[in-house]
Amino acid sequence: MPDHYCGSVNFFLAALGVLGVASSGPLIAATLGATSVSALAIAFWRNAIGSAVMAGPVLVRQPRQFGRVTGSEFRWSLAAAVSLALHFACFITSLQLTSVAAATALVCLQSGWIAVFQLFRGVRHRWEVLAGLGLAFGGVVAITGFDMGTSPQALVGDLLAVAGGILAGAYTLAGGRARRTMGTGVYTTLCYGMCAAVVAVLALAAGQPLAGFDAAGWLGILAITVCAQLVGHTAFNHLLATWSPLLVSMIILLEIPGAALLAAGFLGETLPGGTYAGLGMILVGLAVVVAGQRRSLRVRRGADRIAELGTD
Secondary structure, rough: HHHHHHHHHHHHHHHHHHHHHHOOHHHHHHHHHOOOHHHHHHHHHHHHHHHHHHHHHHHHOHHHHHHHHHHHHHHHHHHHHHHHHHHHHHHHHHHHOOOOHHHHHHHHHHHHEEEEEEHHHOOOHHHHHHHHHHHHHHHHHHHHOOOOOOHHHHHHHHHHHHHHHHHHHHHHHHHHHHHOOHHHHHHHHHHHHHHHHHHHHHHHHOOOOOOOOOHHHHHHHHHHHHHHHEEEEEEEHHHHOOOOHHHHHHHHHHHHHHHHHHHHHOOOOOOOOOHHHHHHHHHHHHHHHHHHHHHHHHHHHHHHHHHHHHHH
């Protein structure tokens, strides 16, 4: 398949993923505010349904793929699933305590945490990557101002959103490792399924019901599952096979202006004053990060080539 075709498909998936995850915060807040659905019920059902849907095509076309999962692949998928479950528990709960804008902005800072994790693992980023991260984070502040600490309850929500961002970073890194050798269908089936199991245990411990909701509640769960889980998360999980976890997490920053634009278009909410300026800063920051990573890749390839010539 031509490279330009693959590139076009990936950019389309990235745009689709941004639209999917951008709908997450508004849909979750609306469902929690207008129905009896619990926070962990949303996390459970979006993953349980997502796992079942993703398993279907694999079972029909390549049912033996599940039996070929290696121990290493399973462990990385489990690490991603546990991180995702705890991420949902923190993020969805934060939406009940602080503003959607603040929770979304703080949880989307996972790219910064990924950069920190990579530094601890010995990865040294070029100055362009760090500058791009800073510029993109400036765009986040321009859009939301974070609006942190307006009350003790909001502060707890903000801290939960920060924890959710750290866990999202761990989920993306573990998923990127698993996706080196696993297909999208097999990985997402395992990851979403194990995540649902972990969330079910958390719900049991917290005494939060997973069923017994009215029709509006189930409709909200279905909308969140289709938009945020099947479209958003699955698109980004597919991209992890070819794009770096840092780049994928940077693209997720577009969820912040995306959510604001969707709320303005469909809910009639007023856009934050810095939305367009912040969107521009995030896009420029993304471009700078991509350029920096490409230069790093060329340098590594050049060093590898020199090493190969030296051994000839």
